[in-house]
Amino acid sequence: MSSAWPLVITLLYVATAMLIGLRAQAGRSMNNLEEWGVAGRSMGPVTLYLLIAAGSVSAYTFMGAPGWAYSKGVAVFYVAVYLAYLALVAWYFGPKVWQFGEQFGHVTQASAIADRYQSPALGALSALVMAVGSVAYAVLQTIGSAYILFVMSGGQIPVWLGVLLVLACIAVYLYASGQRAIGRTNAFQGVLMLVVAWAVGLWAIHSATGGLSFAGVFERIAAEHPEFLTLPGAGGDMSFSFWSTSIIVSMFSFMPPVWTQWMSASSARTIRRSATWLPTYYVVILPMVVVGFIGIFSLPELARADTVVLEYAMQHLPVVLVGLLGAGTLAASMSSSEPFIHSVSLSVSKDVLQPLLKLSEGTTAKLARLLILPIMFLVIAPLAIAEPGSLVMILLVGLGFASQVLPAFIGMFLWPRASRLGVMAGILGGFVVTVAFTTLWRHPLGIHAGFWGLMVNLPLFVLVSLVTPATREEVVERFFCISAPRGLTRLGKRVS
16 A cells, blocks of 8 residues: 555554543642552543553554454454453452552552551562553553554664654653543543444455454354364464463453543542443454464465454555554554653652652652653663564563562452552562562473462462561551442451
8 A cells, every 4th residue: 555644544544543642631730649650530431441451452452452453363352251240349459459558648559558557668669560560461462552553654764763652652641640641632532432333343344254253254264164163273373271371361461541530530430330331442442453364375375374354454445544543543552652651750750769769759750750751762762673572472571570469459459368469479479479480490381480480479478478487457447448448347457
Protein backbone atom coordinates (compact mmCIF):
# COMPACT_ATOMS: atom_id res chain seq x y z
CA MET A 1 0.00 0.00 0.00
CA SER A 2 1.59 3.24 -1.20
CA SER A 3 -0.95 5.73 0.21
CA ALA A 4 0.20 8.14 2.92
CA TRP A 5 -3.27 8.29 4.49
CA PRO A 6 -2.76 5.47 7.04
CA LEU A 7 0.25 7.27 8.51
CA VAL A 8 -1.51 10.66 8.40
CA ILE A 9 -4.56 9.29 10.27
CA THR A 10 -2.33 7.58 12.84
CA LEU A 11 -0.34 10.77 13.48
CA LEU A 12 -3.56 12.80 13.75
CA TYR A 13 -4.59 10.45 16.53
CA VAL A 14 -1.28 11.10 18.33
CA ALA A 15 -1.84 14.87 18.11
CA THR A 16 -5.42 14.48 19.40
CA ALA A 17 -4.31 12.35 22.34
CA MET A 18 -1.66 14.90 23.27
CA LEU A 19 -4.19 17.74 23.17
CA ILE A 20 -6.68 15.82 25.33
CA GLY A 21 -3.94 14.92 27.82
CA LEU A 22 -2.66 18.48 28.13
CA ARG A 23 -6.15 19.91 28.66
CA ALA A 24 -6.96 17.35 31.35
CA GLN A 25 -5.27 19.33 34.14
CA ALA A 26 -7.95 22.06 33.80
CA GLY A 27 -6.12 24.57 35.98
CA ARG A 28 -5.47 22.19 38.87
CA SER A 29 -2.10 22.14 40.65
CA MET A 30 -0.19 19.00 39.70
CA ASN A 31 2.39 19.61 42.41
CA ASN A 32 -0.11 18.02 44.79
CA LEU A 33 0.72 14.29 45.05
CA GLU A 34 -2.91 13.21 45.45
CA GLU A 35 -3.98 15.31 42.45
CA TRP A 36 -1.21 14.14 40.11
CA GLY A 37 -1.25 10.58 41.44
CA VAL A 38 -4.96 9.69 41.84
CA ALA A 39 -6.78 12.62 40.17
CA GLY A 40 -8.01 13.92 43.51
CA ARG A 41 -10.15 10.75 43.90
CA SER A 42 -12.78 12.29 41.60
CA MET A 43 -13.39 10.01 38.58
CA GLY A 44 -16.97 9.05 37.74
CA PRO A 45 -18.18 5.57 36.69
CA VAL A 46 -18.03 6.04 32.90
CA THR A 47 -14.50 7.51 32.93
CA LEU A 48 -13.34 4.83 35.36
CA TYR A 49 -14.94 2.09 33.24
CA LEU A 50 -13.09 3.26 30.13
CA LEU A 51 -9.89 3.90 32.11
CA ILE A 52 -9.72 0.34 33.46
CA ALA A 53 -10.99 -1.25 30.24
CA ALA A 54 -8.70 0.62 27.85
CA GLY A 55 -5.76 0.19 30.22
CA SER A 56 -6.13 -3.60 30.25
CA VAL A 57 -6.95 -3.94 26.53
CA SER A 58 -3.53 -3.06 25.23
CA ALA A 59 -1.04 -3.72 22.43
CA TYR A 60 -1.24 -7.44 23.09
CA THR A 61 -4.95 -7.33 22.20
CA PHE A 62 -4.36 -5.69 18.82
CA MET A 63 -0.96 -7.24 18.13
CA GLY A 64 0.22 -9.79 20.69
CA ALA A 65 -3.03 -11.78 20.99
CA PRO A 66 -3.60 -12.02 17.20
CA GLY A 67 0.10 -12.91 16.92
CA TRP A 68 -0.39 -15.82 19.32
CA ALA A 69 -3.50 -16.93 17.43
CA TYR A 70 -1.42 -16.85 14.22
CA SER A 71 1.61 -18.68 15.63
CA LYS A 72 0.17 -20.91 18.38
CA GLY A 73 -3.62 -21.14 18.03
CA VAL A 74 -6.08 -21.57 20.90
CA ALA A 75 -3.42 -20.82 23.50
CA VAL A 76 -4.36 -17.19 22.86
CA PHE A 77 -7.57 -17.61 24.85
CA TYR A 78 -5.42 -17.34 27.95
CA VAL A 79 -6.15 -13.62 27.50
CA ALA A 80 -9.93 -14.12 27.69
CA VAL A 81 -9.64 -15.93 31.04
CA TYR A 82 -7.25 -13.31 32.38
CA LEU A 83 -9.50 -10.37 31.40
CA ALA A 84 -12.60 -12.01 32.91
CA TYR A 85 -10.72 -12.40 36.18
CA LEU A 86 -9.73 -8.70 36.15
CA ALA A 87 -13.38 -7.69 36.24
CA LEU A 88 -14.07 -9.97 39.25
CA VAL A 89 -11.04 -8.63 41.11
CA ALA A 90 -12.07 -5.02 40.46
CA TRP A 91 -15.62 -5.69 41.66
CA TYR A 92 -14.57 -7.34 44.94
CA PHE A 93 -11.28 -5.71 45.92
CA GLY A 94 -11.58 -2.30 44.25
CA PRO A 95 -14.05 -0.76 46.76
CA LYS A 96 -11.93 -1.96 49.69
CA VAL A 97 -8.78 -0.45 48.19
CA TRP A 98 -10.63 2.83 47.63
CA GLN A 99 -11.64 2.90 51.31
CA PHE A 100 -8.02 2.29 52.35
CA GLY A 101 -6.96 5.28 50.29
CA GLU A 102 -9.83 7.51 51.42
CA GLN A 103 -9.45 6.76 55.15
CA PHE A 104 -5.68 6.27 55.44
CA GLY A 105 -4.42 8.64 52.73
CA HIS A 106 -2.71 6.06 50.50
CA VAL A 107 -1.85 7.15 46.95
CA THR A 108 0.09 4.04 45.89
CA GLN A 109 -0.13 0.30 46.31
CA ALA A 110 3.19 0.14 48.15
CA SER A 111 2.12 2.86 50.62
CA ALA A 112 -0.84 0.65 51.58
CA ILE A 113 1.56 -2.28 52.10
CA ALA A 114 3.93 -0.14 54.19
CA ASP A 115 1.00 1.01 56.34
CA ARG A 116 -0.48 -2.49 56.83
CA TYR A 117 2.84 -3.94 58.01
CA GLN A 118 4.19 -0.71 59.57
CA SER A 119 7.33 -1.06 57.48
CA PRO A 120 8.57 1.55 54.98
CA ALA A 121 11.29 -0.95 53.99
CA LEU A 122 8.66 -3.52 52.96
CA GLY A 123 6.80 -0.82 51.05
CA ALA A 124 9.99 0.07 49.20
CA LEU A 125 10.76 -3.59 48.44
CA SER A 126 7.29 -4.22 47.03
CA ALA A 127 7.51 -1.01 44.99
CA LEU A 128 10.80 -2.13 43.43
CA VAL A 129 9.60 -5.69 42.69
CA MET A 130 6.39 -4.36 41.16
CA ALA A 131 8.46 -1.88 39.15
CA VAL A 132 10.13 -4.81 37.35
CA GLY A 133 6.74 -6.13 36.21
CA SER A 134 5.47 -2.64 35.37
CA VAL A 135 8.53 -1.78 33.29
CA ALA A 136 8.14 -5.06 31.37
CA TYR A 137 4.53 -4.15 30.63
CA ALA A 138 5.48 -0.61 29.54
CA VAL A 139 8.19 -2.06 27.27
CA LEU A 140 5.57 -4.33 25.69
CA GLN A 141 3.29 -1.39 24.93
CA THR A 142 6.13 0.77 23.61
CA ILE A 143 7.28 -1.96 21.22
CA GLY A 144 3.70 -2.25 20.01
CA SER A 145 3.55 1.49 19.37
CA ALA A 146 6.81 1.43 17.43
CA TYR A 147 5.60 -1.51 15.29
CA ILE A 148 2.53 0.48 14.34
CA LEU A 149 4.45 3.54 13.21
CA PHE A 150 6.93 1.32 11.35
CA VAL A 151 4.18 -0.47 9.41
CA MET A 152 2.01 2.61 8.82
CA SER A 153 5.00 4.51 7.42
CA GLY A 154 6.03 1.68 5.12
CA GLY A 155 9.28 1.28 7.07
CA GLN A 156 10.20 4.97 6.90
CA ILE A 157 9.90 5.37 10.70
CA PRO A 158 12.30 2.78 12.16
CA VAL A 159 11.47 1.08 15.45
CA TRP A 160 13.97 3.11 17.47
CA LEU A 161 12.51 6.39 16.23
CA GLY A 162 8.95 5.18 16.82
CA VAL A 163 9.86 4.33 20.41
CA LEU A 164 11.24 7.82 21.03
CA LEU A 165 8.33 9.60 19.33
CA VAL A 166 5.64 7.77 21.32
CA LEU A 167 7.45 8.14 24.64
CA ALA A 168 8.04 11.85 24.02
CA CYS A 169 4.32 12.35 23.31
CA ILE A 170 3.28 10.52 26.48
CA ALA A 171 5.90 12.33 28.56
CA VAL A 172 4.47 15.74 27.65
CA TYR A 173 0.91 15.17 28.87
CA LEU A 174 1.78 12.73 31.64
CA TYR A 175 4.09 15.34 33.19
CA ALA A 176 1.48 18.05 32.75
CA SER A 177 -1.68 16.27 33.95
CA GLY A 178 -0.80 12.96 35.62
CA GLN A 179 -3.68 10.58 36.34
CA ARG A 180 -6.21 13.03 34.93
CA ALA A 181 -4.48 12.81 31.55
CA ILE A 182 -4.57 9.02 31.75
CA GLY A 183 -8.30 9.06 32.53
CA ARG A 184 -9.23 11.48 29.73
CA THR A 185 -7.03 9.93 27.05
CA ASN A 186 -8.10 6.39 27.99
CA ALA A 187 -11.76 7.37 27.69
CA PHE A 188 -11.13 8.63 24.15
CA GLN A 189 -8.87 5.70 23.31
CA GLY A 190 -11.34 3.16 24.71
CA VAL A 191 -14.17 4.28 22.43
CA LEU A 192 -11.84 4.41 19.43
CA MET A 193 -10.49 0.90 20.07
CA LEU A 194 -13.93 -0.69 20.42
CA VAL A 195 -15.23 0.81 17.18
CA VAL A 196 -12.07 0.11 15.18
CA ALA A 197 -11.64 -3.48 16.42
CA TRP A 198 -15.11 -4.56 15.30
CA ALA A 199 -15.00 -2.59 12.03
CA VAL A 200 -11.65 -4.13 11.08
CA GLY A 201 -12.58 -7.59 12.34
CA LEU A 202 -15.87 -7.82 10.47
CA TRP A 203 -14.38 -6.41 7.26
CA ALA A 204 -11.50 -8.90 7.46
CA ILE A 205 -13.89 -11.81 8.05
CA HIS A 206 -15.98 -10.75 5.06
CA SER A 207 -12.93 -10.43 2.83
CA ALA A 208 -11.66 -13.87 3.87
CA THR A 209 -14.90 -15.87 3.91
CA GLY A 210 -17.50 -13.82 2.07
CA GLY A 211 -19.68 -13.65 5.21
CA LEU A 212 -19.71 -12.07 8.66
CA SER A 213 -19.68 -15.23 10.79
CA PHE A 214 -16.69 -16.33 12.86
CA ALA A 215 -17.68 -19.94 12.14
CA GLY A 216 -16.37 -19.89 8.58
CA VAL A 217 -12.88 -19.00 9.77
CA PHE A 218 -12.71 -21.80 12.34
CA GLU A 219 -14.21 -24.36 9.99
CA ARG A 220 -11.42 -23.68 7.51
CA ILE A 221 -8.77 -23.86 10.26
CA ALA A 222 -10.23 -27.17 11.48
CA ALA A 223 -10.07 -28.59 7.95
CA GLU A 224 -6.62 -27.32 6.94
CA HIS A 225 -4.69 -26.67 10.18
CA PRO A 226 -6.35 -28.57 13.07
CA GLU A 227 -3.18 -28.39 15.18
CA PHE A 228 -4.00 -24.72 15.90
CA LEU A 229 -7.19 -25.68 17.72
CA THR A 230 -5.68 -27.82 20.50
CA LEU A 231 -2.85 -27.47 22.99
CA PRO A 232 0.17 -27.53 22.78
CA GLY A 233 -0.56 -25.53 19.63
CA ALA A 234 0.98 -25.46 16.18
CA GLY A 235 4.51 -24.92 17.45
CA GLY A 236 4.23 -27.63 20.11
CA ASP A 237 5.56 -25.20 22.71
CA MET A 238 2.39 -24.25 24.59
CA SER A 239 1.76 -27.15 26.93
CA PHE A 240 -1.29 -27.31 29.17
CA SER A 241 0.94 -26.81 32.23
CA PHE A 242 2.49 -23.61 30.90
CA TRP A 243 -0.86 -22.31 29.66
CA SER A 244 -2.65 -22.95 32.95
CA THR A 245 0.17 -21.70 35.21
CA SER A 246 0.39 -18.55 33.07
CA ILE A 247 -3.27 -17.90 33.85
CA ILE A 248 -2.72 -18.51 37.58
CA VAL A 249 0.27 -16.16 37.68
CA SER A 250 -1.70 -13.48 35.83
CA MET A 251 -4.65 -13.84 38.19
CA PHE A 252 -2.47 -13.25 41.24
CA SER A 253 -0.73 -10.15 39.87
CA PHE A 254 -2.27 -7.06 41.49
CA MET A 255 -0.53 -4.57 39.21
CA PRO A 256 0.07 -1.09 40.72
CA PRO A 257 -1.74 0.92 37.98
CA VAL A 258 -4.97 -0.98 38.63
CA TRP A 259 -4.69 -0.17 42.34
CA THR A 260 -4.12 3.52 41.48
CA GLN A 261 -7.12 3.49 39.14
CA TRP A 262 -9.35 2.17 41.93
CA MET A 263 -8.14 4.93 44.25
CA SER A 264 -8.93 7.54 41.57
CA ALA A 265 -12.67 6.80 41.76
CA SER A 266 -15.11 9.26 43.31
CA SER A 267 -16.55 6.54 45.56
CA ALA A 268 -16.48 2.83 46.33
CA ARG A 269 -19.85 2.47 44.61
CA THR A 270 -18.38 3.99 41.44
CA ILE A 271 -15.79 1.19 41.26
CA ARG A 272 -18.39 -1.52 41.68
CA ARG A 273 -20.57 -0.06 38.94
CA SER A 274 -17.62 0.29 36.56
CA ALA A 275 -16.41 -3.26 37.29
CA THR A 276 -19.91 -4.62 36.61
CA TRP A 277 -19.77 -3.09 33.13
CA LEU A 278 -16.23 -4.26 32.30
CA PRO A 279 -17.12 -7.55 30.54
CA THR A 280 -19.14 -5.57 27.99
CA TYR A 281 -15.92 -3.96 26.83
CA TYR A 282 -13.74 -7.06 26.68
CA VAL A 283 -15.57 -8.30 23.58
CA VAL A 284 -13.09 -5.99 21.80
CA ILE A 285 -10.58 -8.85 21.79
CA LEU A 286 -12.72 -11.32 19.79
CA PRO A 287 -12.52 -9.81 16.28
CA MET A 288 -8.77 -9.22 16.63
CA VAL A 289 -8.11 -12.83 17.59
CA VAL A 290 -10.18 -14.03 14.65
CA VAL A 291 -8.07 -11.90 12.30
CA GLY A 292 -5.02 -13.69 13.74
CA PHE A 293 -6.60 -17.03 12.79
CA ILE A 294 -7.40 -15.68 9.30
CA GLY A 295 -3.70 -14.92 8.88
CA ILE A 296 -2.86 -18.61 9.24
CA PHE A 297 -4.19 -19.33 5.77
CA SER A 298 -3.96 -15.82 4.27
CA LEU A 299 -0.40 -14.86 5.31
CA PRO A 300 1.44 -18.18 5.71
CA GLU A 301 4.93 -16.69 5.29
CA LEU A 302 4.59 -13.73 7.66
CA ALA A 303 7.96 -12.88 9.21
CA ARG A 304 6.64 -11.33 12.43
CA ALA A 305 3.53 -12.84 14.03
CA ASP A 306 2.76 -9.76 16.16
CA THR A 307 2.04 -7.70 13.01
CA VAL A 308 -0.51 -10.10 11.48
CA VAL A 309 -3.50 -7.74 11.84
CA LEU A 310 -1.59 -4.77 10.47
CA GLU A 311 -0.19 -6.74 7.53
CA TYR A 312 -3.57 -8.25 6.66
CA ALA A 313 -5.19 -4.83 6.79
CA MET A 314 -2.52 -3.28 4.58
CA GLN A 315 -3.17 -5.94 1.93
CA HIS A 316 -6.96 -6.35 2.08
CA LEU A 317 -8.69 -3.37 3.74
CA PRO A 318 -9.55 0.16 2.51
CA VAL A 319 -7.01 2.92 3.14
CA VAL A 320 -9.15 4.81 5.67
CA LEU A 321 -9.82 1.65 7.69
CA VAL A 322 -6.10 0.86 7.71
CA GLY A 323 -5.42 4.33 9.08
CA LEU A 324 -8.07 3.91 11.76
CA LEU A 325 -6.55 0.54 12.65
CA GLY A 326 -3.17 2.23 13.08
CA ALA A 327 -4.77 4.84 15.32
CA GLY A 328 -6.74 2.23 17.28
CA THR A 329 -3.73 -0.03 17.80
CA LEU A 330 -1.60 2.92 18.85
CA ALA A 331 -4.41 3.91 21.22
CA ALA A 332 -4.29 0.41 22.74
CA SER A 333 -0.54 0.69 23.29
CA MET A 334 -0.54 4.21 24.69
CA SER A 335 -3.57 3.66 26.94
CA SER A 336 -1.68 0.89 28.72
CA SER A 337 1.86 2.29 28.75
CA GLU A 338 0.71 5.58 30.32
CA PRO A 339 -0.56 4.11 33.63
CA PHE A 340 2.42 1.79 34.06
CA ILE A 341 4.97 4.56 33.52
CA HIS A 342 2.95 6.80 35.84
CA SER A 343 2.71 4.15 38.57
CA VAL A 344 6.44 3.38 38.53
CA SER A 345 7.34 7.06 38.81
CA LEU A 346 4.73 7.68 41.51
CA SER A 347 5.65 4.63 43.62
CA VAL A 348 9.43 4.95 43.37
CA SER A 349 9.14 8.60 44.43
CA LYS A 350 6.59 8.05 47.20
CA ASP A 351 7.63 4.65 48.56
CA VAL A 352 11.38 4.47 47.93
CA LEU A 353 12.88 7.94 47.67
CA GLN A 354 10.63 9.85 50.08
CA PRO A 355 11.35 7.70 53.16
CA LEU A 356 15.00 7.24 52.14
CA LEU A 357 15.70 10.95 51.63
CA LYS A 358 13.11 12.31 54.15
CA LEU A 359 11.36 14.38 51.47
CA SER A 360 8.27 16.53 51.99
CA GLU A 361 5.01 15.78 50.16
CA GLY A 362 5.50 18.78 47.87
CA THR A 363 9.03 17.76 46.92
CA THR A 364 7.91 14.17 46.37
CA ALA A 365 5.13 15.31 44.02
CA LYS A 366 7.62 17.34 41.94
CA LEU A 367 10.06 14.43 41.93
CA ALA A 368 7.36 12.00 40.76
CA ARG A 369 6.66 14.20 37.74
CA LEU A 370 10.34 14.62 36.89
CA LEU A 371 11.15 10.93 37.32
CA ILE A 372 9.01 9.89 34.36
CA LEU A 373 11.72 11.20 32.00
CA PRO A 374 14.64 8.96 33.12
CA ILE A 375 12.26 6.00 33.49
CA MET A 376 11.08 6.47 29.92
CA PHE A 377 14.28 7.33 28.13
CA LEU A 378 16.95 5.53 30.19
CA VAL A 379 15.07 2.31 31.01
CA ILE A 380 12.00 1.70 28.83
CA ALA A 381 13.36 3.12 25.55
CA PRO A 382 16.59 1.02 25.43
CA LEU A 383 14.71 -2.16 26.35
CA ALA A 384 11.98 -1.50 23.77
CA ILE A 385 14.52 -0.75 21.03
CA ALA A 386 16.24 -4.08 21.84
CA GLU A 387 12.85 -5.83 21.25
CA PRO A 388 13.24 -8.71 23.74
CA GLY A 389 10.82 -11.43 22.57
CA SER A 390 7.17 -11.54 21.56
CA LEU A 391 4.68 -9.11 23.08
CA VAL A 392 2.64 -11.68 25.01
CA MET A 393 5.77 -13.39 26.35
CA ILE A 394 7.05 -10.04 27.68
CA LEU A 395 3.68 -9.61 29.39
CA LEU A 396 3.90 -13.05 31.02
CA VAL A 397 7.44 -12.39 32.30
CA GLY A 398 6.31 -9.09 33.83
CA LEU A 399 3.30 -10.69 35.51
CA GLY A 400 5.52 -13.45 36.87
CA PHE A 401 7.54 -10.90 38.83
CA ALA A 402 4.49 -8.88 39.93
CA SER A 403 2.79 -11.99 41.33
CA GLN A 404 5.55 -12.36 43.92
CA VAL A 405 4.00 -9.54 45.98
CA LEU A 406 0.92 -11.75 46.57
CA PRO A 407 1.73 -12.42 50.29
CA ALA A 408 1.35 -8.72 51.06
CA PHE A 409 -2.23 -8.80 49.74
CA ILE A 410 -3.08 -12.06 51.53
CA GLY A 411 -2.14 -10.32 54.77
CA MET A 412 -4.17 -7.25 53.82
CA PHE A 413 -7.42 -8.99 52.85
CA LEU A 414 -7.40 -12.57 54.18
CA TRP A 415 -4.92 -13.42 56.94
CA PRO A 416 -4.49 -11.06 59.93
CA ARG A 417 -1.54 -13.05 61.29
CA ALA A 418 0.72 -12.22 58.31
CA SER A 419 3.88 -10.50 59.52
CA ARG A 420 6.26 -7.99 58.01
CA LEU A 421 9.16 -10.46 58.01
CA GLY A 422 6.99 -13.22 56.56
CA VAL A 423 5.92 -11.07 53.64
CA MET A 424 9.48 -9.87 53.06
CA ALA A 425 10.87 -13.42 53.12
CA GLY A 426 8.21 -14.64 50.69
CA ILE A 427 8.75 -11.79 48.22
CA LEU A 428 12.54 -12.14 48.24
CA GLY A 429 12.49 -15.94 47.93
CA GLY A 430 9.92 -15.89 45.13
CA PHE A 431 11.70 -13.11 43.28
CA VAL A 432 15.03 -14.97 43.28
CA VAL A 433 13.40 -18.16 41.98
CA THR A 434 11.49 -16.25 39.30
CA VAL A 435 14.68 -14.53 38.12
CA ALA A 436 16.55 -17.85 38.00
CA PHE A 437 13.76 -19.67 36.13
CA THR A 438 13.29 -16.79 33.69
CA THR A 439 16.94 -16.31 32.76
CA LEU A 440 19.00 -19.41 33.64
CA TRP A 441 16.57 -22.33 33.39
CA ARG A 442 13.52 -21.13 31.49
CA HIS A 443 10.19 -22.41 32.84
CA PRO A 444 11.29 -25.87 34.11
CA LEU A 445 8.94 -28.79 33.31
CA GLY A 446 6.87 -26.41 31.19
CA ILE A 447 5.65 -24.51 34.26
CA HIS A 448 5.75 -20.70 34.32
CA ALA A 449 8.72 -19.25 36.22
CA GLY A 450 6.40 -17.02 38.25
CA PHE A 451 4.44 -20.07 39.42
CA TRP A 452 7.67 -21.71 40.59
CA GLY A 453 8.38 -18.49 42.46
CA LEU A 454 4.99 -18.66 44.19
CA MET A 455 5.58 -22.29 45.22
CA VAL A 456 8.62 -21.09 47.16
CA ASN A 457 7.15 -17.75 48.10
CA LEU A 458 3.90 -18.78 49.81
CA PRO A 459 5.20 -21.55 52.14
CA LEU A 460 8.09 -19.29 53.16
CA PHE A 461 5.65 -16.45 53.83
CA VAL A 462 3.43 -18.62 56.06
CA LEU A 463 6.25 -20.25 58.02
CA VAL A 464 8.15 -17.03 58.73
CA SER A 465 4.91 -15.22 59.66
CA LEU A 466 4.06 -17.88 62.23
CA VAL A 467 7.41 -17.58 64.02
CA THR A 468 7.83 -13.78 63.89
CA PRO A 469 5.87 -10.97 65.60
CA ALA A 470 2.59 -9.94 63.97
CA THR A 471 1.71 -6.33 63.17
CA ARG A 472 0.22 -4.34 66.07
CA GLU A 473 -3.38 -5.27 66.83
CA GLU A 474 -4.80 -1.78 66.30
CA VAL A 475 -3.27 -1.58 62.81
CA VAL A 476 -4.64 -4.99 61.81
CA GLU A 477 -8.09 -4.07 63.13
CA ARG A 478 -8.00 -0.79 61.19
CA PHE A 479 -7.44 -2.68 57.92
CA PHE A 480 -9.69 -5.67 58.55
CA CYS A 481 -12.63 -3.48 59.54
CA ILE A 482 -12.62 -2.56 55.84
CA SER A 483 -11.29 -5.69 54.12
CA ALA A 484 -13.20 -8.31 56.16
CA PRO A 485 -15.57 -6.64 58.67
CA ARG A 486 -17.68 -9.76 59.28
CA GLY A 487 -14.62 -11.93 59.73
CA LEU A 488 -13.23 -9.40 62.20
CA THR A 489 -16.42 -9.58 64.25
CA ARG A 490 -16.15 -13.35 64.48
CA LEU A 491 -12.45 -13.28 65.31
CA GLY A 492 -12.66 -10.53 67.90
CA LYS A 493 -9.32 -10.00 69.63
CA ARG A 494 -7.83 -13.04 67.92
CA VAL A 495 -7.03 -10.99 64.77
CA SER A 496 -3.60 -10.37 66.23
